[in-house]
Amino acid sequence: MEQADTGVAGGFFGKNPVLKIREFLAFLAVRFGLMFSLNMQSTIIFYWVYHITNDKLSLGLVGLAEVIPALSFSLLSGHFVDLNEKRKMVLLCIAGYIVLAFSLFLLTTPFSHNSLGTQQTLYFIYGLVFVGGTIRSFMGPSVFSLFGLILPREHYANGTSWSSLAMQTGGVLGPLAAGLMIAINGVITGMFTVLVILVLLLIPIFYIKRKPILKKEKEPILQSLTQGVRFVVKTPALLGAQLLDMFSVLFGGAVALLPVYQKEILHVDEVGFGILRSAPGIGALITLGILAFLPLRNNPGRKLFFAVGGFAVCIIIFGLSTNFILSFAMLLLSGMFDSVSVVIRSTILQLVTPDAMRGRVAAVNTMFVSSSNELGDFESGVMAHWLGTVRAVVTGGFITLGVVAVTFFSAPQLRKFSFEDQAKREDEKQ
Numbered sequence: 001m002e003q004a005d006t007g008v009a010g011g012f013f014g015k016n017p018v019l020k021i022r023e024f025l026a027f028l029a030v031r032f033g034l035m036f037s038l039n040m041q042s043t044i045i046f047y048w049v050y051h052i053t054n055d056k057l058s059l060g061l062v063g064l065a066e067v068i069p070a071l072s073f074s075l076l077s078g079h080f081v082d083l084n085e086k087r088k089m090v091l092l093c094i095a096g097y098i099v100l101a102f103s104l105f106l107l108t109t110p111f112s113h114n115s116l117g118t119q120q121t122l123y124f125i126y127g128l129v130f131v132g133g134t135i136r137s138f139m140g141p142s143v144f145s146l147f148g149l150i151l152p153r154e155h156y157a158n159g160t161s162w163s164s165l166a167m168q169t170g171g172v173l174g175p176l177a178a179g180l181m182i183a184i185n186g187v188i189t190g191m192f193t194v195l196v197i198l199v200l201l202l203i204p205i206f207y208i209k210r211k212p213i214l215k216k217e218k219e220p221i222l223q224s225l226t227q228g229v230r231f232v233v234k235t236p237a238l239l240g241a242q243l244l245d246m247f248s249v250l251f252g253g254a255v256a257l258l259p260v261y262q263k264e265i266l267h268v269d270e271v272g273f274g275i276l277r278s279a280p281g282i283g284a285l286i287t288l289g290i291l292a293f294l295p296l297r298n299n300p301g302r303k304l305f306f307a308v309g310g311f312a313v314c315i316i317i318f319g320l321s322t323n324f325i326l327s328f329a330m331l332l333l334s335g336m337f338d339s340v341s342v343v344i345r346s347t348i349l350q351l352v353t354p355d356a357m358r359g360r361v362a363a364v365n366t367m368f369v370s371s372s373n374e375l376g377d378f379e380s381g382v383m384a385h386w387l388g389t390v391r392a393v394v395t396g397g398f399i400t401l402g403v404v405a406v407t408f409f410s411a412p413q414l415r416k417f418s419f420e421d422q423a424k425r426e427d428e429k430q
Contacts, residue, residue, distance in 0.1 A: 016292060018159045023150050026207035028166040030090065031143070033204070034097075035170025036177070037197040041101065041132075043178035043277050044190045047270070048108070049125060050259040052118050059256050060381020065126040066133035071367055073137040078228050078363025081141040082356065086149060086211050089142035094201050096135040101195040103128055108188040137366060144362035148350060149211040156350040157343075164342050165288040168335075172281030179274015228360030231353075238352050240411030241304065241345045242365065247403040248308050248341075251396040254315055254331075255280070256380045260389050266324050279328050283335025284342070291343060301417040304344045305408050310337040312400035319393030348417060 018024050049058050081089055106112055107124055116124065151159045181190035232239055254261075255277065262273040311334050318330035353361045383392035408415065 012293075016158055016162065018151060018155050018162055021150065023208050024159065024162075026204040027147065027150055028162060029204035030094075030201055030208075031163055032166040032170045033197055033201040034094075034139070034143075035167045036174040037101070037170075037194045037201075038097070038132075039171050039174030039281075040178040040181075040190060040197075041104065041174075041194045043175040043274070044182065044187050044194075045104075045125065045129065046256065046259055047178070047182060047273065048187045049122065050263075053122065057381050057385045058122070059259065060385070061126060062129055063256055063381065065129040066136070069130055069133035070137050073134055074363045074367045075226075075228065075360070076363075077138040077366075078141045078360035081138065081145055081359030081363070083213065083359075085213055086142055086146040087205065087208050088210070089138065090146055091202075091205050093135055093139040093142055094198060094205060097132070097139075098195065098198045100128060100132050100135065101191065101198050105188070105191040105195050108186075108191045137363070140366040141359040141362035144349075144365070145358040146208070146211065148353075148358050150208070153351075157347045160346045160350060161288060161291050161343055164339060164346065165285070165292070168281050168284035168288055168339060170281075172278045172285050175277035175281070176274045179271050179277065182274075183270040228357060228364045231357060231361055232364045235352055236411060236413035237301070237417045238348055240407055240414035241348050244304070244308055244403065244407045244411075244414075245341065245345055248311060248400045251399040251403070254318060254380065254393045254396070257384055257389055257393060260384065261327065265322060265389065266327060268324055272324065276324075276328060276331060279331035280335030280338065283332035283337075284339035285335075286332075287336040287339040288343070291339075300344045300347070301415045304341050304414070305404055307337045307340040307344070309401060309404045311341070312397045312404065315400065316394050316397035319390055319397060 013019060045062060046059060049062055104125075107121060107128070113121055147159065147163060148156075177193070178190050181187075181193060232242065258273065258276050262268055262276065266272070266276075268276070314330045314334035314337065318327055318334070321327040321330060349361070349365060380392060380396070383395065386392075387395065
C-alpha cells in the first residue's frame with residue numbers, strides 16, 4: 001500500500017491527503033470512466049427502449065433485467081472476490097464491459113435493426129442488460145475491496161468523498177453526453193463512444209499494483225457465502241444504513257420515468273432529457289465539492305436521516321411539477337441530499353468491514369443498494385403503468401418519508417454513529 005506523506009501539510013492537500021497517493025489517482029480515473037460510460041450507456045438504453053416501444057412498462061423491464069443477476073450472483077461474487085487478487089478482478093470486469101459495449105453498438109446499427117426487427121431487438125437489449133447486471137455483481141465488490149487496499153484506514157472518509165466525487169462526476173457528464181450524442185446522430189454514436197471510453201480504461205488500471213489476497217483459508221463455500229450476510233445483520237449501524245438506502249432508492253427513484261416526463265409532461269427535446277438525467281449528478285457534484293473543504297465529521301447518523309428525508313421531499317415536488325426549471329431544481333437538490341447519504345453510508349461500510357471480508361460484505365451491499373436501483377426502476381415502471389406517472393412518483397416519495405421515520409426510531413445505533421470512534425475501535429483491533 002502506497003502511503004501518503006506523513007508531514008503536516010496545510011491548505012487543500014492538507015485536508016485531502018489521498019490526492020498525494022498515485023495509485024488512488026489511477027483508481028479515481030477508473031471510477032470516473034466506469035461511471036461516465038455506464039451512465040451514458042444506461043441513459044441511451046432507456047431512451048432507445050422507450051422510443052421503439054412507447055411503453056412505460058418496458059422501462060421497468062430494463063431495470064428488472066439487470067436486477068435479477070445482481071441479486072442472483074451477489075453472494076457468489078463476493079466469495080470469489082475475497083479469494084482472488086483485486087486488481088485482476090477489476091480488470092476482468094472492465095474486459096467484460098468492453099465486450100458488452102461492442103455487442104450493444106452492433107445492435108444499434110441499421111443493419112441489425114432491419115435484420116432483427118423491433119421485437120427481437122428488444123429481446124436482445126434485455127439479454128445484454130442481464131449480462132451487464134452479471135458483470136456489475138462482480139465489479140461492485142472488486143472496486144470496494146481494491147479501495148480498501150489502496151488507502152490507509154485513517155483516510156477512508158476523505159477517500160470516500162473523492163471516490164464519490166469521481167462517481168458523481170461521471171454520473172453528471174455521462175447522461176449529458178448521451179443526450180448530446182442522441183441529438184447529434186442517434187443512439188449508434190453514443191454506444192460507440194461508450195465502447196471507446198471503456199477501452200481507454202485499460203490504461204489507468206495498470207497503474208495500480210497487484211494487491212495481496214488477505215483471505216487465505218479455504219472454508220466451505222456455503223459457510224463463506226453466508227458470512228457476509230451474518231456480519232451485516234449483526235452490525236446494527238450498517239444494517240440500518242443499508243435498509244434505509246434500499247427502501248429510499250426502491251420507492252423514491254424517478255430516473256427510470258424521465259423519458260415519460262420528457263415526452264409527455266415537460267415536453268422537452270433530447271438535450272433537455274440529458275439535462276434532466278444529469279441534474280441529480282450535478283447536485284451531487286456541487287455537494288461533494290463542498291465536502292472536499294468541509295468534511296463530514298460530526299453526527300453523521302443524524303445527517304444521514306436528514307439527507308434521505310430531504311431527498312424524499314424533492315422527489316414528491318418533482319413528481320407534481322410541470323415546469324422544466326422546477327423539475328430540474330428538484331432533481332438537482334435530490335442529488336445534493338443523496339450525495340451526503342452516499343458518503344456517510346460508504347464510510348460506515350468501509351470503517352466497519354474487516355479487510356478479509358470486504359468482497360462478501362460489499363456483495364451484500366450490492367444486494368441492498370445497487371440492485372435496489374434497478375428494482376426501483378422496475379417498481380417505477382409498474383407503478384406508472386397502474387397508477388399513472390405522477391401518482392407513482394409522488395406515492396414513492398411519501399413511502400420513502402415513512403421509511404425514514406420508521407428507521408430513525410428503530411435504529412438508535414445509526415443515529416449515534418461516529419466516524420472517529422469507529423476508526424479508533426478498528427485501529428485497536430489491528
